[in-house]
Amino acid sequence: MKVTVKFLGALRDQVGAAALPVELPAGATYRDVLDAITPTVAGRLPVWAWDPSRGAFSRRMLVSLNGGGSLTDETATLEDGDEIVVVLPLGGG
């Protein structure tokens, strides 16, 4: 199955791509996605965006699945066509 990890705003420039398509076997989890993109993003994203000790996006990043709430559960099972969006939170009062 195919899952897309989309980077918005400044993260897009950091990664050097607006989106990374990831091919995974059926039943893959969010952890599997993180492992699959690690070789690409770990060297490009700084520590405020990518936590190398966890091999995951920094807890400060907003990560959503298909436009829904925050994606933090690494055991969450994904489906073909899912879109993971990563945002650098900026702005506010």
Added chain:
Amino acid sequence: MANGFVGKVLFVDLTTGAVSEETRDDAYYRKWIGGTGLAVATILERTKADIDPLGPENMLAFTTGPLTGTGVYGGGRYTVACKSPLTGAWADSNSGGTWGPELKFAGYDGLFVTGAAATPVCIVIDQGKARIVPADDLWGMDTYETEDAIQEKLGEPGSWTVTCVGPAGEKLSLLAGIVNEKGRIAARSGVGAVMGSKKLKAIAVRGGKTGRLPVADKEGLREIQKRYGDELKNSPFHQGLTAAGTGGATSFLLSIGDCPTDNWASTGTDAMPTCDNLDAAKMDVYKLKSYGCHTCPVRCGALIEIAEGPYATDGEVHRPEYETLAALGPNCHNDLVEAIIKANEICNRYGIDTMGVGGSVAFAIECFENGLIDAGDTGGLELKWGDPVAMVELTRQIGAREGFGAILADGAKYAADQIGKGSEQYAMTVAGRAIPFHDPRLSPAHGTHYIADAQPANHLGPAPMSALEGGTALGSDPLLQTDGTSAFGEWEKKPDLYVRGASFYQLLSSAGLCALYAQFYAPPVAELIAPVTGWDIDWAEGLTAGRRILTARHAFNAREGVAHDSFQLPKRFLDPLVAGPAAGATPPPFEMLREGYYEAMGWDAKTGWPTDKTLAALGIA
């Protein structure tokens, strides 16, 4: 009465004492929406060009939108607008709490005040009846004392909702705001000085048992509100706001170069490793309770109290928000959150903008550190980075307009005019308005908005522009879509996104929704306005209304001769950032982006003045 509106606005002339009301019909509101739209339409029509902002001819508008007080989530805002005495340009400032809805429940969609009283007065609006009452006894009181005194003075304490100025507004500080409920503040552009110049101490409103405005389609509203509520509930950003308010991530914003240190001289964690002392969680020990504005489920506010010690508060006070934490924290190289809580209380009591105060204090420290001023100028105060005691004392002096604070009370630009010696290089303002504490070099949308909007250095408006720029759609409508752009490139693609983003924000704000909702989530504004008003409004019409309001604000500036190419970021912003995603990069070409935005809006590319063709197309006389 139109659905979502009372259908009446109130005019008060404080020179003559005349109080009159006028009706506004559905077509008028459909054109101007409410809030800033209602204010700019009225001010353009009823005031003359080139008036003294602190003179009696300036009109001070208090306006609400169609969603205000209708039960729609986030519909608790009101707008204050006038000609700014700080910038000489258009001013609209905004506040939450419950005063805006209560004004509508009391019988009016808006209040427009002109003239100036000979002696201090209050305007009292009680269930559809307005009157002017003497307020000599309130003059000199801080905003907390004023609120309490009015509740007693008018009878049935607790039944009134009050907005007022403190000593800063009375003394015409150009940083003065208008404070409701002891800490919600329409803070910026000197609106409090305009109120003070009219000798108008306070406006007390009471709606009685009304409690809600009629809506056209209750079932339709219920349906969209449920979806809206679910989206809000699931939004991680709003979950963060509920947990910690807007100041939950100050140290993070410093780490990515968004939050400045030392009067914008630096940024990044290395510049101030102890900044995490200022994250809102560090204030939990002082927290008494969370609270929300009218019909807001997010509840990002909190009341706190420091019971003892050098920064003990005088009872319960509002928790500082991000801009305040940044302004009086890293920007002054201060990492003591208790000092910021105290300074925030002082600002709220005196009725003064914390962002402007933080900018002024940091300016003064940098002047002192560089030998442009000394203790002889400051009345003995030794100013240096990271001195919380001096920061709090200087804040008090600014609020009271006394000592060296009198020099700083109109902001860094005017202080530099008095100090001279090249000190203007340390005034981090656009046209006198302090730069908001989100670095423009990190967000081209923010930087462009800071110099392109009718109200310079405005930080809440650019969020939808930034969202579209970053690749986030503002809704499902085709007009709200985006392919995104590189944050730091693809400049030619941005103006169209900025036009739609800025128009979206004006619609949202003029409808009466909270600007914070727009920071990381795009509320279904047009979809909410439709069932409330009964209009068959779609996004094409909604964005056109937003563009009309933006254009009218610029038409106001054109009338006043304010050319927007005079709005410039300080030279410090020509240097690359030293931390975060933009570290080392050449800052965005803000002036080129502004010209592109103006052209896309149908305004003159240099001055920002709307063309006759654009004015005619949008129905602006």
